[in-house]
Amino acid sequence: MYVTLLGGFLGSGKTTILVELAKAAADAGLKAAIIVNEAGDVGIDGERISVEGHEVVEIAKGCICCSLSGTLRDTLININREFQPDLFLLEPTGLALPHQVEEIIRLSRIQPDKVLKVGVVDAYRFDLLLSKKRNFIEKQLSGSQIILINKCDLVDASIIRQAQENISQISPDSDIFAVSALTGQGLDEVIRGMLP
Numbered sequence: 001m002y003v004t005l006l007g008g009f010l011g012s013g014k015t016t017i018l019v020e021l022a023k024a025a026a027d028a029g030l031k032a033a034i035i036v037n038e039a040g041d042v043g044i045d046g047e048r049i050s051v052e053g054h055e056v057v058e059i060a061k062g063c064i065c066c067s068l069s070g071t072l073r074d075t076l077i078n079i080n081r082e083f084q085p086d087l088f089l090l091e092p093t094g095l096a097l098p099h100q101v102e103e104i105i106r107l108s109r110i111q112p113d114k115v116l117k118v119g120v121v122d123a124y125r126f127d128l129l130l131s132k133k134r135n136f137i138e139k140q141l142s143g144s145q146i147i148l149i150n151k152c153d154l155v156d157a158s159i160i161r162q163a164q165e166n167i168s169q170i171s172p173d174s175d176i177f178a179v180s181a182l183t184g185q186g187l188d189e190v191i192r193g194m195l196p
């Protein structure tokens, strides 16, 4: 079983990407369990994804890494026992730090074969965000195996190149891809590589 952890700042497109991942998992005949926190303007269409054979759990308000960490741990344990998914798709709040969530996964002892940390960046806002919150963004992105520069439909190529340069400085070992979750540009190939 894999755990895919979608990290990234508020509004960067995590839920939109997660929904695409869930669809691809269903197409590949995989059982995915989706755990999101409820904040955010794109909701998870729980009905539809459950119909496709997935389990959707929304954790009510708050950061799953701090006040609700017990809940996340229990959720992981319970879903794993009752549902035995091939894949957990996890979206903590945009203010979460991936290593905190990883610690909760470790404490749950669900023992995944792989924890894939995916950082999501909003191409349109990245420069500004980096100038204002560099420390936080560095902590949030560094250590991600994959970083997606999302919303590439909104910016021109020079902005994307600049973001790529900045990100490879912040997290030199990450694979960086420019995508648009809205148009699907660049996303299919990346998603295929993320599934177990």
Ligand SMILES: Nc1nc2c(ncn2[C@@H]2O[C@H](COP(=O)(O)OP(=O)(O)OP(=O)(O)O)[C@@H](O)[C@H]2O)c(=O)[nH]1
Pocket (backbone or CB within 6 Å): 008, 009, 010, 011, 012, 013, 014, 015, 016, 017, 039, 040, 041, 042, 093, 094, 150, 151, 152, 153, 154, 179, 180, 181, 182, 183
């Ligand atoms: N133009 C454009 N808009 C996008 C893209 N991906 C997501 N969005 C929009 O960006 C907004 C935020 O997307 P979400 O998927 O909710 O982002 P999130 O990271 O889950 O947000 P939070 O959960 O609030 O942190 C929504 O209005 C999406 O429709 C993209 O590739 N291009």
Ligand SMILES: [Mg+2]
Pocket (backbone or CB within 6 Å): 014, 015, 016, 039, 040, 041, 042, 091
């Ligand atoms: Mg979201």
